[in-house]
Amino acid sequence: MTSSTQVQLVSRPRGWPTPEDFRTVSVELPALAPGQVRIRNEFLSVDPYMRGRMSAARSYVAPYAVGETMTGGAVGRVEESTSDDLPVGTLVVHDLGWRDVAQGDAAAFRAVAEVPGAPSSLHLGILGMTGLTAYVGLTAIAGLREGETVFVSGAAGAVGTAVGQIARLLGASTVIGSAGSAEKVALLEGKYGYDRALNYRDAPIREQLAQAAPDGIDVFFDNVGGDHLEAALAAFNDHGRAAICGAISQYNATGPVAGPDNLGNLVTRKLTLRGFIVGDHRELAGEFRERMTGWFADGRIAYDETVFEGIGNAVDAFLAMMRGANTGKMVVRL
Structure with missing residues (x-):
């Protein structure tokens, strides 16, 4: 069995969220079924839209369920696979953030290219x-x-x-x-x-x-x-x-x-x-990646990241981001 450390919402914040609205738990993951992968996440994204998902109010995406692990952008590497499409070692992006180890059907993960000399977190930020x-x-x-x-x-x-x-x-x-x-x-x-x-x-x-x-x-x-x-x-x-x-x-x-x-x-x-x-505009993703990849390779794109360390600091990273403590993309390195 593999253990996954995950962050869950335990109460819906009223006003500013507090650390008491969250909890960190350890979840045992079952063996992979055919066509599944297990991902060791390298970076998690914390973003302003997540605040809206902590509310039960109507929005463009379903709210987080109280008592369950939250989701969000993440980038990681396949460490175990029963899928021919995503072999071990593949770098992927996905929406099973707020945890250090993610697992699911291979279709839920998208392979991305390595960026020479740059952290994989750029796939959550300027390149993503x-x-x-x-x-x-x-x-x-x-x-x-x-x-x-x-x-x-x-x-x-x-x-x-x-x-x-x-x-x-x-x-x-x-x-x-x-x-x-x-x-x-x-x-x-x-x-x-x-x-x-x-x-x-x-x-x-x-x-x-x-x-x-x-x-x-x-x-x-x-x-x-x-x-x-x-x-x-x-x-x-x-x-x-x-x-x-x-x-x-x-x-x-x-x-x-x-x-x-x-x-x-x-x-x-x-x-x-x-x-x-x-x-709603994923049809532009290919056009964007082509143009941004060229700009980045030509040295025409700058970036900053504000990095918190460890899944145990993911909530602190989110709260700091909501108060404007970040310059550029706020990420959590695992």
């Missing part, structure tokens, strides 16, 4: 779902065109650092981002190609964006919502488009949240605000 989210939002949702001005909220996070770089590679003339510290602002401007980065703690973001983009913005990639969406609505040029990816500023609210005070601009400036889920 994170990068694809940025690409889908800019292309399929916002329809970014060359020469346009882009504003990105949550720009120093996993998706935001990808958005800024991809926007530049797709021909944006100006890329502006927001972050929550002077260190992150300097990183955005110095490493990630942002023309201007704004510390939203320094002054109202609506005022800062008006000064940073006196000629307005054309595309808004939103990871935050709230006052950042309001700021974008005030700064949009006619026919501006927003790709609404997340609203992390509201995920832990315990009551109704006030909406923007300038929604009338949707009409007067003929704007388009469109929410999206990357899983």
Whole structure:
């Protein structure tokens, strides 16, 4: 028998999650059935969308069940197999995160290429779902065109650092981002190609964006919502488009949240605000991988990771990510 250490949800958080909402258990795994594989995970992903799954409220994906092991992105290596498609040693990505050892039908795992000189965790970040989210939002949702001005909220996070770089590679003339510290602002401007980065703690973001983009913005990639969406609505040029990816500023609210005070601009400036889920656009995955692989090989893509060590620190990693403690992708190394 093989033991798997797994993290389970034991109560639905109200407001900010706490360590008491989770427990870590040891689960004995049975012998493999025909066509199955056992994976030793190398990295787990913790992501903002997981907060929504801890609630029983309606969302685009089923909530986590109380008392059961949670799921999420992970990358690992096949250590035992009864499948010809995934032999021992194959590197795979899958959704059986929140555990150190995963097991299931081979169809639930996707083989990925080794990246010379880079950690396998990049398949969870810039080369994986994170990068694809940025690409889908800019292309399929916002329809970014060359020469346009882009504003990105949550720009120093996993998706935001990808958005800024991809926007530049797709021909944006100006890329502006927001972050929550002077260190992150300097990183955005110095490493990630942002023309201007704004510390939203320094002054109202609506005022800062008006000064940073006196000629307005054309595309808004939103990871935050709230006052950042309001700021974008005030700064949009006619026919501006927003790709609404997340609203992390509201995920832990315990009551109704006030909406923007300038929604009338949707009409007067003929704007388009469109929410999206990357899983609805998997047809773009091949196109994204081809372009991103080329950009990465050419040295045109930078990345950062914030790494917590061990399955026992997975909850701490998630809570830290929700409070903005990460730069780039937050992962747990096993």
